[in-house]
């Protein structure tokens with residue numbers, strides 16, 4: 023790789039390199055663009071001069087226009103990708119241990135039954151044990167589920183932390199999420215810990231886990247389970263009539279306080295705070311963005327760290343050095359003050375070898391960010407960014423930032439004084455006030471302050487708006503993942519998740535902040551292109567539906583839409599199709615080491631999403647806009663593992679199993695292509711000379727058919743719980759017959 027960014031400093035904290043193949047990529051870009059222009063010219067001439075089937079030609083033109091738009095906007099990712107390196111070994115030469123900044127960590131959870139509290143505790147413990155001065159860390163857990171079960175689990179976690187944190191530090195453990203540490207089979211960590219110590223700690227962990235699970239089974243915290251008298255009054259809040267997850271006052275509980283609490287070795291513990299913001303049925307709570315804004319304000323009062331890490335409850339820290347890696351950018355003497363966030367990618371533990379559902383979302387999560395990094399505009403992916411707190415309050419050049427905007431305290435100076443003592447009455451009252459559900463009314467929270475409201479993908483939207491204000495962002499993807507998370511292990515859950523993201527992205531696309539215009543104007547053309555590519559993500563549905571159904575239905579009825587093999591234009595189609603696939607494969611394989619099978623599964627998932635969640639998100643968004651359906655809801659991804667599903671997932675078997683509308687759509691696609699391919703093959707066998715004319719259509723049906731093999735198998739051959747439900751198969755069969763028959767009238 024070329025060296026592009028070695029800093030002229032004796033102790034550089036970071037450096038970067040350009041990708042090796044940027045120049046050939048740009049040449050290819052130019053050639054491919056010529057191909058697209060030629061194709062559009064071909065479309066127009068055939069439309070004007072010899073279109074027998076006007077409607078069909080228009081639809082194909084629309085599909086190609088969308089594909090061209092997506093291709094053009096995606097070139098922003100390929101323009102000048104870079105790869106970063108950090109040099110944490112130099113950090114101590116730039117800043118002393120005592121001068122390392124304070125760090126606030128936000129962990130969000132929203133439902134104890136979908137997000138098991140013991141997992142939240144594990145995540146919290148993994149960050150409490152960061153390799154960062156303990157007294158400089160404050161971990162806040164936001165509980166939108168308003169659940170005593172989660173609070174109880176965290177209290178148990180706080181007790182365990184007194185033993186666990188010194189244990190991690192004494193043995194310099196590399197895995198500090200207890201669950202992972204105790205589960206790992208062969209790891210260097212285990213050699214540094216004596217058997218006796220290992221078992222002693224494991225017993226303590228199991229005790230905590232059993233307590234938490236016991237309370238989960240009961241569904242509430244029984245008095246017997248509370249062993250500390252100070253904790254009893256907190257749980258009485260849940261006994262008040264009318265306390266539900268949608269309707270309750272703010273609950274703040276300081277679980278560990280640095281000034282007062284020490285671990286078993288006598289070292290100060292980090293701060294550890296539970297927060298469940300006030301909820302009322304009459305005030306919209308803005309999902310995760312609302313929870314994070316409450317956390318920003320509460321933490322501003324309690325600890326006010328200049329650096330904030332935001333994590334989903336299932337994303338544990340896999341490398342205790344993570345804050346130091348991020349600080350290599352945030353403390354950079356030249357660039358540091360311009361950076362809004364350093365984003366680590368979302369990576370996952372336990373993905374099956376060929377990632378059948380493309381949960382790693384390789385392109386948007388791993389490949390594209392390197393391209394965005396080259397233009398200084400890495401997107402924020404919700405979990406795993408270290409943020410500069412100032413970025414929540416305005417652009418990088420704005421001075422005199424007030425971290426308590428709209429917060430008028432009569433005794434502001436007293437508050438500042440007593441802030442050092444988190445559990446003081448004054449601090450707690452002030453913190454409660456800013457977590458009130460009416461607090462934001464009449465303020466700019468959600469508009470220009472904090473996490474921005476109005477999109478289901480608050481992460482993408484907020485990061486984008488920060489970049490438009492002039493901030494920069496950085497992508498760090500160390501070989502040893504800094505954070506690892508959970509992911510949906512059934513196809514339906516995975517599609518539901520992507521549908522939520524797609525709805526959120528369209529919300530941005532059709533707002534006044536559309537990246538095409540607003541992004542280009544506020545940042546740069548390349549940024550506008552890249553962010554539009556995401557905002558309009560779900561338009562993939564249009565070419566998928568048109569190319570996945572139209573040529574097939576036409577083939578059945580003997581209408582041939584594409585140039586014959588003997589026609590020169592045929593080669594243009596062949597080139598455009600194969601070149602883009604081959605380029606994608608080469609990039610994935612050579613630059614990112616993605617195996618062929620994994621790549622194949624990824625491209626299959628793009629087709630599946632096109633036929634399901636992208637189309638559905640479009641419909642959902644439109645219905646909502648015209649007032650037919652209610653505003654989209656944040657359908658939380660379940661993190662509870664079903665053993666049968668897990669077994670199928672590990673064996674790389676597709677999981678259908680539920681009667682989901684997604685599967686009706688998907689099966690219909692599969693069946694139409696099967697019918698069309700069979701018709702095509704029969705025609706080739708019985709009608710001479712026809713192959714030349716219908717080769718493109720036959721190829722398209724065959725291509726979809728090969729992609730759909732697991733679907734046919736799930737419909738006919740499988741008997742397990744993950745098979746395609748019979749009702750889904752029957753409904754799709756019916757729709758297929760209707761479409762095949764009805765198409766006859768529509769397309770002739």
Ligand SMILES: O=c1ccn([C@@H]2O[C@H](COP(=O)(O)OP(=O)(O)O[C@H]3O[C@H](CO)[C@@H](O)[C@H](O)[C@H]3O)[C@@H](O)[C@H]2O)c(=O)[nH]1
Nearest residue numbers: 130131132166309310313334335404405478479656658659
């Ligand atoms: O009302 C809500 C809804 C969700 N959450 C939390 O948001 C996080 C993400 O929810 P999840 O169901 O896991 O969604 P994912 O699709 O896996 O999350 C991805 O996409 C989200 C945007 O849709 C981002 O917020 C996340 O950071 C990103 O990991 C979880 O920690 C939830 O507890 C809340 O705090 N309050």
Ligand SMILES: [Mn+2]
Nearest residue numbers: 334336508659
């Ligand atoms: Mn998640």
